[in-house]
Amino acid sequence: MTKAAQFGMMVTHLYFDEASQDIYSDLVWQQYRQLEAALAKRNIKLSQVFWEDGNINWAQFDLITPLMAWNYPQNLDKFLACLDEIEAANIGLANPQKFVRGNFDKGYLVRLAAAGAPVPPTLEVSADDSGAILDAFDKLNCNEIIIKPRIGAGAWRQARLKRGEHLPKREDLPPDFALIQPFIESVGKQGELSILFMGGEFSHALMKTPKAGDYRTQTRWGASEFNIVPPPQALAAAKSILSAYDPRNELSYARIDLVEADNGDWLLMEMEIIEPYFYGPFDGHDGELSAANFAGAIAGAIKKN
16 A cells, blocks of 8 residues: 655644633534545545644655644744744645745735735734824725734734724734725625635635624634625636736635625635635535545645645
8 A cells, every 4th residue: 555645734732732612623623634534535644733832843744734823823933933944844835835925914915906906905004103093094085994913813903993983902903013904894794705725726615794793704703604606706806816826826725705895896805825714614515525625635736746
């Protein structure tokens, strides 16, 4: 029998320790076990790598992914050091280094917009500059804004602000640099459309709808999710964004999050290529479809490496 390929997945104690009580722990474990089973069918052994622990022998793996390094924004220096170590060991990432290094800072949205991608108007400011934050209402010609960390996830230290309101407390704003966008009304009503791609091919899509009175589309904040056949215009927009970002089809996985503008256009809110949750329970096949598609993409990436 051919020796199994070794595939390392960077994970965090926050979700993977047996005693964890975090709301996402069960979801994370479910996704991990389904990916593990699907990869095993392709003779690929999946192993957990607690990336924060240090002294890791990266060379034991044929390929590595940071897919479940969900807390890296809070420990970015260590995360970047791990990327350096992996590169020095000459081991590939499922999504190549150049993409991962260019994706953790959401300033990529500004670059994509400049290249013609459908991105909401976006300002880059220092979160310490209260004047710049308040000036955003006039610069963006809106009465409500969203203030986001350039490096962050899960609505961490993200704030919603209406014209005339006092600024949130400093600890509730991004820790340093921020992106500011107009608040898009459809987010609070319809939600956010997530479209998943594996190996450059469409896998599945879902709508994430915030709870009444909220705008955040994460499970932690009470949002609900359901499988959806993406509107043709939204799927076309996602494919166009992905092909422009990855013209050589080097990405093993990507999640593109879109919202619908007032004029019916679909706008890019985020493109997750480091550690997106796949929302397997909402792929229309209880996670089996997304796991199989991921395993196929990883098998292809291992052959390339």
